[in-house]
Amino acid sequence: MPEDNKPAPRFRTIEQAATELNIGQPLIRALLKNGELRGFQLGGRNIWRIGADGLRNYIDDAYRKTAERIAAVDLGETPTEEA
Numbered sequence: 001m002p003e004d005n006k007p008a009p010r011f012r013t014i015e016q017a018a019t020e021l022n023i024g025q026p027l028i029r030a031l032l033k034n035g036e037l038r039g040f041q042l043g044g045r046n047i048w049r050i051g052a053d054g055l056r057n058y059i060d061d062a063y064r065k066t067a068e069r070i071a072a073v074d075l076g077e078t079p080t081e082e083a
Contacts, residue, residue: 011049020055031058 009016017037018025028050031037038054041047 011051014048017050017055
């Protein structure tokens with residue numbers, strides 16, 4: 001199969017997810033640990049995989065939270081952090 005037609009991988013490594021989100025690997029690990037970013041661990045050696053859907057969901061949720069904070073400020077309300 002030619003390289004140009006190669007489908008995007010279904011799962012990303014921590015390094016790939018960090019590159020895609022333009023953040024550091026420690027932040028990806030923290031997001032996985034606190035459950036904000038969905039992923040799964042392989043074996044017992046701290047090997048993680050993050051699904052493409054997990055990244056999309058994280059990004060969509062970040063957009064939604066940002067829009068809510070902006071709307072709250074526009075309405076003169078104090079923005080609150082969700083747990």
